[in-house]
Amino acid sequence: MDNPFKKIITVFPDKSDSYNIYIGRNVYTNLPSLLREQKVNSQIAVISVPPVSRLYMQRVRDLFDSKWQVFTRDVNDGEISKSMRVAQDLYTWLIENRFERSSTIIALGGGVVGDLAGFVAATYLRGIHLVHLPTSLLAQVDSSIGGKVGINHTLGKNLIGAFYQPKFVLTDTSVLSTLDDTEYLCGMGEVIKYGILSNNNFFQFLEENIDFILEREPELQDQIVQHCINQKAEIVSQDTYETGIRSSLNLGHSFGHALETYMLYKGLKHGQAVMLGIMCAVHASRIKRLISEGAERRITGLIKRIPVRLPERLNDRTIKDLLEIMKRDKKVAGGKINLIGIEDIGSVRKIEVTEQILQEAFYMLNDFTEG
Ligand SMILES: NC(=O)c1ccc[n+]([C@@H]2O[C@H](COP(=O)([O-])OP(=O)(O)OC[C@H]3O[C@@H](n4cnc5c(N)ncnc54)[C@H](O)[C@@H]3O)[C@@H](O)[C@H]2O)c1
Ligand SMILES: [Zn+2]
Numbered sequence: 001m002d003n004p005f006k007k008i009i010t011v012f013p014d015k016s017d018s019y020n021i022y023i024g025r026n027v028y029t030n031l032p033s034l035l036r037e038q039k040v041n042s043q044i045a046v047i048s049v050p051p052v053s054r055l056y057m058q059r060v061r062d063l064f065d066s067k068w069q070v071f072t073r074d075v076n077d078g079e080i081s082k083s084m085r086v087a088q089d090l091y092t093w094l095i096e097n098r099f100e101r102s103s104t105i106i107a108l109g110g111g112v113v114g115d116l117a118g119f120v121a122a123t124y125l126r127g128i129h130l131v132h133l134p135t136s137l138l139a140q141v142d143s144s145i146g147g148k149v150g151i152n153h154t155l156g157k158n159l160i161g162a163f164y165q166p167k168f169v170l171t172d173t174s175v176l177s178t179l180d181d182t183e184y185l186c187g188m189g190e191v192i193k194y195g196i197l198s199n200n201n202f203f204q205f206l207e208e209n210i211d212f213i214l215e216r217e218p219e220l221q222d223q224i225v226q227h228c229i230n231q232k233a234e235i236v237s238q239d240t241y242e243t244g245i246r247s248s249l250n251l252g253h254s255f256g257h258a259l260e261t262y263m264l265y266k267g268l269k270h271g272q273a274v275m276l277g278i279m280c281a282v283h284a285s286r287i288k289r290l291i292s293e294g295a296e297r298r299i300t301g302l303i304k305r306i307p308v309r310l311p312e313r314l315n316d317r318t319i320k321d322l323l324e325i326m327k328r329d330k331k332v333a334g335g336k337i338n339l340i341g342i343e344d345i346g347s348v349r350k351i352e353v354t355e356q357i358l359q360e361a362f363y364m365l366n367d368f369t370e371g
Contacts, residue, residue, distance in 0.1 A: 004024060004027055004029075004030055005022045005023055005024040005027060005030075006023055006024045006025070006222065006226070007023045007024070007226050008020050008021070008022055008023070009021045009023070009226075009229050009230055009233045010233070011145065011146070011165075011233045011236060011237055012237040013147060013163075013165050013236065013237065013240040014240040014241065015240070016147070016165045016240075017165070019165055019166055019167060019168050019169070020168050020169070021144075021145060021168070021169040021171060021229055021233065022034065022168065022169070022170050022171065023171045023173065023222075023225065023226055023229065024171075024172065024173070025172065025173055025174040025222070026172065026174050027170060027171075027172045028056075028059060028060060028063060028133070028170065028172055029063060030170065031060065031063050031106075031131075031133075031170060032063055032064055032065075032068070034131075034168055034170065035104065035131070035167075038104075038129065038167045038168070039102065040102055040103070040104045040129050040167070041100060041102040041103055041104075042067055042068045042069055043068075043069045043071075043097075043099060043100065043103040043104070044064070044068060044069065044070050044071065044103070044104050044105075044106060045071045045072075045073065045093075045094060045097075045099065045103070045104070045105045045106065046060055046061070046070065046071070046072045046073070046106045046108050047072075047073050047074075047075065047090065047105060047106070047107055047108065047109075047113055047116070047117040047120075048072070048073075048074055048075075048107075048108040048109045048113055049074055049075060049076065049077040049078075049081070049109050049110075049112065049113055050074050050076075050077055051077055052108060052109045052110070052113070052135050053072070053074050053108070053109075055175075055178055056108060056135065056175060057072055057108065060106075060108060060133070071093075071097055073090070073093060075089075075090070075113070075116065077112075078112065079112055079152065079270075081112055081113075081116055082112055082115055082116050082119075082150070082151040082152045082158075083151055083152060084151060084160070086116060086151075087116065087119060087120050087123075087151055090116075090117075090120045090124075091120065091123075091124055094120070094124050099124065099125075099128065100125070100128070101125050101127075101128055102128070102129065103128050103129065104128065104129040104130070104131060104167070105117050105118075105120060105121040105124075105128060105129065105130050105131070106130075106131045106132075106133060107121075107130070107131070107132050107133065107134075107144075108133045108135065109133075109134075109135050109136070109139070110134070110135055110136030110138060110139045110143075110183070111134075111136065111138050111139045111142070111143035111144075111270065113139075114132050114134060114139050114143050114144050114149070115143060115148075115149055115150050115151065115158070115161070116149075116151060117130070118130055118132070118149030118150075118164055118166070119149040119150050119151050119160075119161060119162065119164075121149070121164065122149050122162040122164035123162070127164065129167050130149075130164065130165075130166045130167060131166055131167050131168055131169070131170065132144040132166050132168075132169040132170070133169075133170050133171075133172070134169065134171055135172075135175045135176075135179070136176075136179055136183055136186070136187060137176055137179060137183070137184055137186070137187025137188070137190075137191070137221075137225070138183075138186050138187040138189075138190055138270065138271050140171050140173065140176070140187070140225050140228075140229070141187060141190050141191060141194070141224070141225055141228035141229060141232070142187075142190040142228070142232060142249075144166070144169045144171070145169065145229060145232045145233055145236060146232060146235075146236035146240075146246075147163045147164055147165040147166070147236070147240065148161060148163060149161055149162055149163075149164045150162065155328060156257070156261060156325070156328055157257050157260065157261060158257075163240065163241060171225065171229070173218075173221065173222050173225050176216075176221060176225075177216075177218075182269070182272075183269075183271075184216060185271065185272065185275075185306065185307065185308060186269045186270060186271025186272055187271055188213070188214075188271065188275070188306060189252070189256075189270070189271030189272060189273070189274035189275035189278070189308070190228070190271060190274060191206070191224055191228055192206065192275060192278060192299075192302065192303065192306075193249070193251050193252060193274060193278060194227070194228045194231050194232070195302075195345075196251060196278065196295075196299060196342060196345060196346075196348065197231070197235075197248055197249070197251065197346070197348060198227075198231055198345075198346060199345070199346025199347070200346075202227055202231075203298065203302075203345045203346075205223075205227075206224075206302060207298065207301075207302055210302065210305050210306070211305075214305075214306070232249070235248070235249060247340065247350065248340055248348050250340055251278060251281060251340040251342070251348055252274045252275070252276075252277030252278035252279075252280070252281050252340075253274060253277055253340075254277070254326060254337070254339050254340075255273075255276070255277035255280035255281065255326070255339075255358075255361065255362070256270070256273035256274040256275075256276065256277030256278075257273070257277075257325075257326075258322045258323075258325040258326045259273040259276055259277065259310075259322065260273040261325045262318070262321055262322050262325055263311065267311040267312075268310070268311060272308045275303055275306065275308045276308065276310060276365055276368060278299065278303065279299075279300070279303055279364070279365060279368060280358075280361040280362060280364070280365060281339060281340060281341065281342055281361075282296055282299050282300060282342060283360065283361040283364040283365075284339060284341060284351070284353055284357050284358070284360075284361040285341040285342045285343070285351070287357050287360060287361070288341060288351055288353065288357065290341045290342065290343055290349075290351065291341070291342045291343060291344070292343065292344045294344070295342060295343070295344045295345050298345065299342070299345075308368070309368055309369060309370040310365055310366070310368050310369045310370065311370060312369070312370075313366050313369050314362055314363065314365060314366055319359055319362045319363065322362055323355055323358055323359065323362075326358060336352045336353075337352065337353050337354075337355070337358060338350055338351070338352055338353075339351055339352075339353055
């Protein structure tokens with residue numbers, strides 16, 4: 001059979017089986033045959049959210065003949081569904097439908113569905129098969145790779161979770177055409193992160209093509225997706241449990257999580273918060289005299305060309321709240337706050353910062369306020 005995919009990238013996690021990420025356009029038709037290659041039974045639960053399900057659920061369902069038992073379920077759209085309550089509803093549904101160890105959960109959606117459905121797959125019967133069909137840019141380039149699954153706690157994001165690897169990931173870049181512009185920009189937050197982490201001219205590629213990328217030129221978009229998947233696959237294959245190099249993927253995320261939590265998962269979305277978080281990391285790295293002048297100029301220049309803005313100005317009070325949230329974050333160790341600092345494009349490292357530095361970094365974000 002001809003290979004229907006533009007690219008197949010393999011991830012090699014420590015202590016688990018390797019798995020493939022199949023990337024291409026209009027490739028969902030391969031889902032049943034890819035499943036048959038795995039040792040799964042005929043029982044499948046496809047979990048999604050209404051905006052995605054409306055567009056793609058029927059298409060996915062129609063791929064399966066009567067030999068399969070396909071169950072489908074939507075959870076509410078948005079971060080709010082990454083909760084114990086929703087996970088509990090899904091467990092009930094799986095138990096009622098007699099799902100077994102060799103049954104499969106398919107996550108059809110963005111990072112929210114992937115994290116939630118992945119968490120349920122990891123914990124139901126101590127783990128059933130999981131397949132990701134990531135549909136947002138963020139999910140395709142980031143959350144569907146590397147096995148982190150989880151839900152939120154009211155005291156913070158992603159505090160409950162597991163490392164749980166999928167059987168495979170099927171990434172259809174053609175579905176990105178229905179993603180709205182804001183969500184596309186969110187994905188760009190992670191893409192820029194990869195640009196900063198990458199030492200092979202990917203940042204330059206982004207600088208040169210940013211206008212076309214923002215216009216969502218399909219060929220460029222596919223190149224970006226492939227590049228980022230490759231980069232993430234390499235990193236998580238080297239460091240599955242985030243004891244070393246994988247933590248570089250948290251660039252911009254400590255600040256980003258604080259902004260996201262502060263805005264109560266509403267005003268600012270993950271990828272946008274990450275982009276602003278990267279700006280905070282640039283500021284903190286400058287205060288620490290770590291970042292080269294060139295890198296600071298280029299990163300700030302690129303992010304300024306992307307229409308991402310803080311919904312409201314930050315003042316002393318807001319910043320105090322943001323610091324409180326950050327201190328609760330899991331990356332706080334022994335009262336010191338560890339962050340990923342930037343030395344140069346392609347070179348980042350862990351740094352320890354004081355509250356004073358965090359405060360100043362947040363203040364500087366006011367350059368990125370709306371209006
Ligand atoms: N597990 C990880 O390693 C990891 C990494 C990064 C982020 N995350 C998590 O991912 C989540 C964010 O993911 P996200 O940005 O994909 O958010 P999301 O899942 O909420 O999706 C964003 C929006 O786009 C819609 N959508 C998705 N695909 C679509 C399509 N093809 N067409 C039309 N609409 C579509 C969704 O319905 C939703 O409204 C956060 O919870 C974050 O914590 C996890
Ligand atoms: Zn992220």
